[in-house]
Amino acid sequence: MEKQTTNFRVCLPVRKRVAIALWKLATNSEYRSIGHLFGVSKSSVCRCVQDFCKAEIIHFPDWQNLKDMADYFENRWGLPHCVGAIDGSHIPIIAPQEYHTDYFNKKGWHSIILQGVVDGKGLFWSVNVGKPGSLHDARVLRLSTFWDWVGQGVLYPVCTKNIGEVNVGYYVLGDSAYPLQNWLLKPFPDNGRLTPEQQTYNKKTSRAWVVVENAIRRLKGRWRCLMKRNDSDIALVKSMVVTCCALHNLCERHGEDFHQDWNTSAEESGRVITQDSEEECSEIRQALMRHLNI
Incomplete structure (x- = not known):
């Protein structure tokens, strides 16, 4: 973020550049308004935001991190070997010039999709941003780097535990919008004929899955650029979303207060509920169901 002062231009102090970028992310004010507030040009505001959002600062966990996350999930919710929860949410954008219909979601506005995986504390450890808003959550998952990462055998079948x-x-953990996998467990579809054991499984896993829904709600509550359309292009919006997720982690780790009046229901999670009554339950889900009913 720090720039060198030259004979032709005095650069903004790095603290001021960071403050400008944070103001944009937190308020979603227009570039011109932020420029007037900080006494700089509109183009300077844009450059500060772009520079601040360049770094890729969310990475997949290593083996020790996975073990620590699994231990926390089991101690907190009694779910053995679980390392996270996944969900998607729509981020509003201005209709792009090309392929704008692809970005028109089922709610009636243009968006890109944020699909995040959080640990048991609600911290993001995988973020996929930028797929068009018309796509289903399952399709977004299959096109994500997270899907590719899992395909390398990182979650399954290595490091197995006998249950x-x-x-x-x-x-x-995912909701019913996602495909059932050995490494992605979802609720049993509620067809009105669930057994008591299946109901217990759904209740306990759903109670833990809510951690990702709460994380996305807190994320959007803090960073208003994710709630309303801003005047940035899609490429910058993607970077802004990832940066906000990293800032969310920073705030949560340092115990920053979250005021409930920041919450808003204007843009709820973008998941789609599907019925998959024809789907055969996997052995892993059955084993976890039996474990949770002991």
């Missing part, structure tokens, strides 16, 4: 005589690898 009810079934080897269970690390897994994440």
